Amino acid sequence: MNQNRNEIVLQTQHLTKKFGGLTAVGQMDLKVHRGEIISLIGPNGAGKTTVFNVVTGIYKPDAGNVIFNGENIQGKKPHQIVAKGIARTFQNIRLFPNMTCLENIMAGQHCRGTAGVCASIFRTFGQKQEERRIKEISENCLRQIGLEKYKDELAKNVSYGNQKMLEIGRALATHPKLLVLDEPSSGLNPRESEDLIDFLKDLVKEDLTILIIEHDMKVVMGISDWVTVMDEGRKIAEGPPDKIYSDPLVIEAYLGKEEDDMEL
């Protein structure tokens, strides 16, 4: 069924996560293919963010494992997973508020640097070079997300939309292979959403895979190559966006059973 799609980048096998008695995610199998934008959608409480947090190592799964580029990363610490190439953003923005925008981006570069304590104290040549490289890359990154004029502005003083972009920029600064975005368009006005869609589209051209959790159907339809739908911790459907849009199971999950005459 998945005709011309290239190899799998990320795969979860029977992923299960329980909080006390509640099974937030049960036997979830998710496949993400290289160079695509995959959307993970579903009603609130479907367990989307939980899958997210398990994949990025914030939560330990109760069962099942997570394969990334053929390597099982289940149980690894978040910073190790980032080093492997999965970068993420958060549902409610978690920037470093009292640090400048440039410093926020440079934080993303951290796992790519190697300077140790002695190198930093004695300012060895390699360390100076690395600092210069980090600074340049960060400035390019800022330019790429259009925030270079806020370079020395504290992150908390920048507008909400820009903070969203800054968080994506910070994730990009870790040179990821897979970018995992948690509701990137929430809180953005329509114009900002369009900019976001275009921005993400040309990101993918640079051999980057994107997995998004999203509610805004317009964004999902406009951007995704593949959609997976979750409800009550289980996958109920997956496929190209237009097929999913008309799938009765999906509509039922979203809008409940009785209303048959749902106008689209």
Added chain:
Amino acid sequence: MQVIIEQLINGLTIGSFYALIALGYSMVYGVLKLINFAHGDFFTLGSYIGYTILVFGSALVTSHFGLWGGLIAATMVAAISLAIVGILVERSAYRPIYASGRLPAVVSALGASILLQNAIMVIWGPRYQAYPASLIPNIHLHLGGIHITLLQLVILIMSLCLLGILYYVIQKTTFGAAIRATALDRDTAALMGINFNTVILFIFTIGPALGAVTGVMVGSYYRQISFTMGWNYGLKAFTATILGGIGNLPGAMFGGLILGVLEMLGCAYISAAWKDVFVFLILILVLIFRPTGLFGETIAEKV
């Protein structure tokens, strides 16, 4: 076998003092997340005021109501005056700093503690003061061969009653719910119509007053007070609050009692010199395996 019971009672007596102070401590600490170093000195000030009342004012009281009357009068006056001092300290040292975060509040609390401690030294002098032996009822009891004084029994019972009353007020009444709500999340509680100032007024009167009552109890039981004793008791109360779990008032009570028993075990079965080391080691072990204290619920950090 008898000795073990006796030691247990000794441990519980120390524990009940720690529990009472820890309760006053965690009322402020639970709600404001403020390490109130000055609380140890509220305790000391309470015992000094109790001492002054007993020595000077009580001649007329004890003549009418006997020894116990004098003691109760001293406790009342100490509690009321400490309630006032509590409010004064809150208004002057803590209120201006609520907005600027928790760490500056710690320094301010330290400053308040040093200020109070030295104020007591300046007023009452650096010497040890002694609760007059004649004014304190001193009756020895032999319950089944166990040596216990009436005062020790009364204090054990009184502290358990006070703990019970406060447990009821905090856990069962609506006003108690308001306090617990403010402890968990001040802003949302305020949105629910809980007036933050009345909660502050309550905790900064009951907390210090409780410290004062404990101060008079310790003064009358050990009959010797010094202006630096608040510092040790304050540290023990903070340890008990953490052991029980932050913001959890019953936890602070049990934390205090457990701390007392731990100290007893350390002193009896290891050595008196190493008992505090033993207590702190146990505390650290508890925190390694239960990062939010014995009764503190592990709230998952919502991401």
Added chain:
Amino acid sequence: MKNNTSFKSVRKLTTDKIWLLVVLVLFFVYPFMVSNYYIDVAFFFGIYALLGLSLNIVLGEVGLFDLGHAAFYAIGAYTTAILNTRFGIPIIVLLPVSAFAAGLFAYVVCSPVIHLKGDYLCIVTIGMGEIVRLALLNNPFDLTGGPNGVFGIDFPSFGIFEIDSSIKFYFLIWVVVALGIIGLIQLQHSRIGRAWNCIREDEIAAEANGIDVRYYKLLAFVLGAALAGVAGNIYASKLMIVSPESFSFMESCMLFCIVLIGGMGSIPGVVIGAAAISLFPEIFRPFAMYRMLIFGLVMILMMIFRPGGIWPRKRGVI
């Protein structure tokens, strides 16, 4: 240097240069103008500056709530005292040794507890501080000399040049403090300093952006402890005796106040905080009984009017 230096920043640079000169001149002239007493007061000011800087790494940079920092100071002082009096190892050799001992102690003690948050970590550090002090007091294996402490510690000497007078100690401590300041400024502007600040701002976000939070927290504790160990070494060799009273819980509280009053994460602020905490009692000596009363009052007022500290850290241009 920034290439497009506007006129204002050029002027600022030159005034800084002049100020540096004034400070250096004063630094060299001061000990020869005043009596030994004021040189020793400046020496203890230097010790507290070094301790303030060491705690600043843990509390100021990473935001870890450490109220037991005097334990590392004690480990450094006692390592120097015991090794010097028992095995006659020269003090200068013991300087790195006591830094290493304090750092190793920090690593061993903090590893199992580094995951604790805020106040829970605070009580563990208080517990650690008390355990160290009480262990020193109880004289295990007849090593620490109990309440009498260890005495008869030699002076530091580089071959023939021996540091035995107040003036020489004054220069020794302030050279070490200056080196510490330079090292810490470099660290602040490095990848490591940024990682520490990220952890202080938001631990979860830092971990999710590739910063090994556990490693950097431990690194902060080890470096802070090592610097405190150095301060312990110099203190022991100056006083020729170390006893448990100098490393009490109140001492840790004072170090905490130095960083808070000075300004969290701000190196000049911490040095000023150390000046406030160490010079205040000496300047107000004539008030005797009321001295500490005023000291407590000043701490409260300071936090009301300058909660961010005397010289708070400005997130400047990089």
Added chain:
Amino acid sequence: MKNSKLMRVLMIMGVVVLSLVLTGPSVVGAKEPLVIGLQAPITGPWAYEGQMAKQSCEIAAQLINQKGGILGGRMIEVRVVDDEGQPKTGALAATKLVGQKDVVAVVSTYGSSVCEPASNIYEKFKKVNIGYGVTAVRLTQRNMKYFFRTCGRDDSQGEFFAKVAKERFNAKRIAIMHDNTAFGKGLAEDTKRGLKQMIDSGKTQIVYYDAITPGEKDFHVLLTELRESKPDLWYFTGYYAEAALLVNQAREIGIKFPFVGGNAAINDEFVKIAGLSVAKGCFMTNEPLPSDLPSTEAKEFLKAYKDKFGEIPSSPWPVYAADALNVIAHAVNESGSTDADVLSDYLRNKANGVPGVTGPIGFTEQGDREGVPFYLYVVDAQGRIVVSK
């Protein structure tokens, strides 16, 4: 831009250093009076002891000045420096006094671990310093030229206790308890050494040896352990505050065996806190109390002290401070010079039987006080501390 932060740091240090310079008063002492320094814990945990020492020295100086002063009419002036009972501030106080050239000699301080760093500084700057409340044996084992002490040593008190335990109490099982302070633990260790000879001969054994934590209030647990070890004699070498609590709580849990305190354990504060019913019958090994001092100087000193301050000092140490001042004044007057070497030689070799409040004053080769008698005191029915038979 980076080094601007460094410059600002050094700039601020400059300002601080500048302020220090301005506050450095240049001390111009009046030429005439002969200044004797007193280093004592005026504030801090031992503030009470410090203040009594200050008053005692003032009285001693007042008495000498009334008799026309020394060296042909030069009045004695006492200059007090507070060391807060802490080693660090002890060193600072010593440096302060040493810097003042007009200070002839120093009566220095209470507490062995504070006296240690201070005496090192006095030694280096050649200033005679006499300890008045420092009983640690090691202080005079450092063959120092300028350090003396007017109070006794722990080991002499330890031997005295061993003699008392054998002859007076004929105790087979002895319990020793100290409070982990420099003084308390030192005396406990020396008492163990004093008893060694009796222990080896199998006549007695130490059934309990432990320490309380100073500042604590509740000792029931510890005392229950003590009671279970069933000693015949209980020796506590700590201070009176904890001693009163211990004795009080011991009676509460039914301890009957006699209590003997070290020389800092029993005074009128002890009787007040413990209460007469409990304090009655408690013993103490102590140097002669002011009230029992036979010499005429003692009577005169106590009368002057009582007239000025209303009560006599309640512990032996302040009186030793007064005697330290007396012996310095005497040495300066007899040797006719204020040079440290002359004074130290006079004190070490020529000063024997100098009339003092605590009896005749003389020093051994290492600077210890010669012939310090110890008495066994007991609290009598009226709460007075008298020499026991």
